[in-house]
Amino acid sequence: EAGVAQSPRYKIIEKRQSVAFWCNPISGHATLYWYQQILGQGPKLLIQFQNNGVVDDSQLPKDRFSAERLKGVDSTLKIQPAKLEDSAVYLCASSLDSGTGELFFGEGSRLTVL
Amino acid sequence: GQQLNQSPQSMFIQEGEDVSMNCTSSSIFNTWLWYKQDPGEGPVLLIALYKAGELTSNGRLTAQFGITRKDSFLNISASIPSDVGIYFCAGTTSGTYKYIFGTGTRLKVLA
Numbered sequence: 001e002a003g004v005a006q007s008p009r010y011k012i013i014e015k016r017q018s019v020a021f022w023c024n025p026i027s028g029h030a031t032l033y034w035y036q037q038i039l040g041q042g043p044k045l046l047i048q049f050q051n052n053g054v055v056d057d058s059q060l061p062k063d064r065f066s067a068e069r070l071k072g073v074d075s076t077l078k079i080q081p082a083k084l085e086d087s088a089v090y091l092c093a094s095s096l097d098s099g100t101g102e103l104f105f106g107e108g109s110r111l112t113v114l
Numbered sequence: 115g116q117q118l119n120q121s122p123q124s125m126f127i128q129e130g131e132d133v134s135m136n137c138t139s140s141s142i143f144n145t146w147l148w149y150k151q152d153p154g155e156g157p158v159l160l161i162a163l164y165k166a167g168e169l170t171s172n173g174r175l176t177a178q179f180g181i182t183r184k185d186s187f188l189n190i191s192a193s194i195p196s197d198v199g200i201y202f203c204a205g206t207t208s209g210t211y212k213y214i215f216g217t218g219t220r221l222k223v224l225a
Binding site for chain 1: 118145147149154155156158159162171202204206210212213214215216217218
């Protein structure tokens with residue numbers, strides 16, 4: 001079974017530029033998450049989708065971050081304009097929602113903002 | 115945002131030793147997950163716990179769901195060099211699977 005796929009693995013941009021990250025969850029997984037992991041910290045939830053609807057986006061800085069999951073499968077996270085403090089690893093995870101709630105993560109997309 | 119407290123923050127141990135770490139929350143959780151993260155990789159799920167008092171093993175790893183439902187423990191027996199990494203706990207209080215992650219325990223194994 002293929003795991004959670006993310007791209008790009010690495011991205012370096014200047015502040016005020018924009019960037020987009022893509023995630024394809026494990027086939028059949030209804031719930032998709034985007035987490036931000038700053039160096040030395042645990043992952044912090046940005047947004048959670050159930051199929052193509054948003055369950056929780058309370059921690060998403062909506063003035064600059066946006067995310068969509070239009071067809072209930074893959075998802076895109078966008079940052080525009082980027083700030084220095086957005087430098088982090090952006091992790092995508094998915095879960096089946098069979099009642100177990102186990103989250104499976106992709107390898108992450110590392111963003112460096114200069 | 116809220117994060118769970120993990121202890122210890124880091125530990126150096128000799129190969130072959132047993133390791134214990136814990137995770138505490140101010141809230142009652144109904145699911146605990148334990149992950150290991152290697153440098154440059156995403157977290158990998160080790161063990162999932164669903165009931166207070168539950169004890170679950172995965173090879174040399176054993177995790178327990180605290181009976182107060184506010185803590186969880188992970189033990190690694192007979193550590194080996196590949197156990198090096200950061201161990202994260204995650205918990206959720208609701209059926210929406212909104213997980214909060216711990217601050218991590220960084221494990222280093224000396225051969």
